[in-house]
Amino acid sequence: MDQGVFYLDKMAKNLFYLILVILLILGAGYFLLGKNNDDPGIIIGEGGEDYQKVVLGIKNYNYYPNTIEVKANQPVRIYLDKSVSGCYRSFTIRELGIAKYLKTPEEYVEFTPTIPGTYGFSCSMGMGRGTMIVK
Numbered sequence: 001m002d003q004g005v006f007y008l009d010k011m012a013k014n015l016f017y018l019i020l021v022i023l024l025i026l027g028a029g030y031f032l033l034g035k036n037n038d039d040p041g042i043i044i045g046e047g048g049e050d051y052q053k054v055v056l057g058i059k060n061y062n063y064y065p066n067t068i069e070v071k072a073n074q075p076v077r078i079y080l081d082k083s084v085s086g087c088y089r090s091f092t093i094r095e096l097g098i099a100k101y102l103k104t105p106e107e108y109v110e111f112t113p114t115i116p117g118t119y120g121f122s123c124s125m126g127m128g129r130g131t132m133i134v135k
Helices: 003-033
Strands: 042-044 052-059 062-064 067-070 076-080 090-093 098-101 108-111 117-123 129-134
Touching: 052 067, 062 129, 098 108
Parallel strands: 052 076, 067 129
Antiparallel strands: 042 052, 052 062, 076 108, 090 098, 090 117, 117 129
């Protein structure tokens, strides 16, 4: 076998392994750090109904996002995605008199904030916390 062909064959094999390692790292990064299908955020006017939809998840042992903004005088529905478990499913906004245990990601708490301001939310034990800004 010619020395040059052997060197090119070995180089191609090493390049293949390098590309494979890079793809594995990118794939792992996507699954570990990437967004899931229940991406937290606000959607207005979903399903023909006029409400603000907020989906909260858990990240670093806290609600994510832990700061949300909603509009005053428009109904708000807060859902907890499948990453939320334990006491975090017991969602509370004490200043507004809201306290509800959301068993599944399909359940939600609905309310209409009427007074602009900043309100804290948490789980029933106060372990997970966040802030809701009503504009």
